[in-house]
Amino acid sequence: MAIKGVLRAGFIQMRVLNLDEAVQYYRDVMGLDYVDKTADGRVMFKGYDEFDHHSLTLREAAEPGLDYMGFKVESAEILEEYAKQTAEFGLKIEAVPAQSDQPGFGKRYAVDLPTGHRIDLYSEVELAADHPELTNPNIWQHEPKGIGVTGFDHALLFGPNAKDTVRYFTDVLGLSIVEIAKAPDGENNLCVWLTGNNKAHDVAVLEFPEPGKIHHFAFKLESWNDIGRAADLMSINNIKIDAGPMRHGVTRGQTIYFFDPSGNRNEVYAGGYAHFPDMPVRVWDFDHVGKGIFYYSRTLNDAFLTVVT
Amino acid sequence: MDEETFLLKVKGLQRVIRVRSDQFLLKSLWQQSEENVIPLRCMGGGCGQCKIRILSGSYRTEKMSAAHVSQAELASGFVLACKTVPLSDLYIEVVKQDLS
Numbered sequence A: 001m002a003i004k005g006v007l008r009a010g011f012i013q014m015r016v017l018n019l020d021e022a023v024q025y026y027r028d029v030m031g032l033d034y035v036d037k038t039a040d041g042r043v044m045f046k047g048y049d050e051f052d053h054h055s056l057t058l059r060e061a062a063e064p065g066l067d068y069m070g071f072k073v074e075s076a077e078i079l080e081e082y083a084k085q086t087a088e089f090g091l092k093i094e095a096v097p098a099q100s101d102q103p104g105f106g107k108r109y110a111v112d113l114p115t116g117h118r119i120d121l122y123s124e125v126e127l128a129a130d131h132p133e134l135t136n137p138n139i140w141q142h143e144p145k146g147i148g149v150t151g152f153d154h155a156l157l158f159g160p161n162a163k164d165t166v167r168y169f170t171d172v173l174g175l176s177i178v179e180i181a182k183a184p185d186g187e188n189n190l191c192v193w194l195t196g197n198n199k200a201h202d203v204a205v206l207e208f209p210e211p212g213k214i215h216h217f218a219f220k221l222e223s224w225n226d227i228g229r230a231a232d233l234m235s236i237n238n239i240k241i242d243a244g245p246m247r248h249g250v251t252r253g254q255t256i257y258f259f260d261p262s263g264n265r266n267e268v269y270a271g272g273y274a275h276f277p278d279m280p281v282r283v284w285d286f287d288h289v290g291k292g293i294f295y296y297s298r299t300l301n302d303a304f305l306t307v308v309t
Numbered sequence B: 001m002d003e004e005t006f007l008l009k010v011k012g013l014q015r016v017i018r019v020r021s022d023q024f025l026l027k028s029l030w031q032q033s034e035e036n037v038i039p040l041r042c043m044g045g046g047c048g049q050c051k052i053r054i055l056s057g058s059y060r061t062e063k064m065s066a067a068h069v070s071q072a073e074l075a076s077g078f079v080l081a082c083k084t085v086p087l088s089d090l091y092i093e094v095v096k097q098d099l100s
């Protein structure tokens, strides 16, 4: 195993306004597998191509947005090592017992980031009951429904002190910076994209006055054809599309942004280059950020950077 | 249109717009290509872009983000247009600036 430390962004818990509506959307339109309901009424999902117990939990609440996202690390030893280093770095960290509020998950550590977000670190997750086949495997264990996303991919977090959150990600968790978009002053960063593995990104962080906000969370599709089919299904199901289908200059992924029934922004993402830790960082000047995000229209609208949950 | 409709008057707008009685205000506007009357983004009651104040008329609302409309605001006529269904003619005021 050559990937060390953080394996991937593997989990996210989101708030929704109406759970029944959200379940219908994430299961039937996005095509995630419904895993189970927790004792306190939250609902767990996973993509058909994921092995872990679940990768998305939805909680009904008064306002939509992010509860927390999770990063899976290599081993229980590394998890304890990160916990120690996180405390030394000066962030608030708290242990969450195994098999507690996220069924199937081993011990976690909840970390409060300088941007006002919570992330959880964990190393052990039970194998999902309905996982990809392991012997003479077919491409699917069952035919994907709806858009048929394969799994959770990444999230874009908005908050103040982005610089410190990025420093924690690189210096403690060992994530690599893949690309940077510069602020208008050319000095500070507007947005930083990071990965823990071979994917183009696991998480991105954008400097924003309000803490703890999420711009979008993304699910993986295989190809540009799947992105086109996803767009068809969004129109058929009256899903509000925010931007796309299009390509990002950043990571080169092909993408659509759209909204779930509670106004959380979702993305379906395909392609994107394979990252290797020896790659130099790619940088976008502020006057080229439009092209970095919207590679074809090449213009950024204000609402895209300010509308968050 | 066969459906029952109401008239929507927007503060600062000369025209009066006909909206359907059986669906959310913002959806009615969107379907008539009147999407510039009230700023709009998520259509799900989450982003707060479509915040308006109802100055007169009756209406009903569905659950919307408490981060954008508090209980006190709701009681004084503030709503998200994507989660508001008109029950009579309405006179409204747009709260947010259009960012799109």
Ligand code: FES
Residues within 6 Å of the ligand: A263, B026, B039, B040, B041, B042, B043, B044, B045, B046, B047, B048, B049, B050, B051, B080, B081, B082, B083
């Ligand atoms: S358009 Fe987002 S809250 Fe109405």
Ligand SMILES: [Fe+2]
Residues within 6 Å of the ligand: A154, A155, A156, A216, A218, A267, A269
């Ligand atoms: Fe993304």
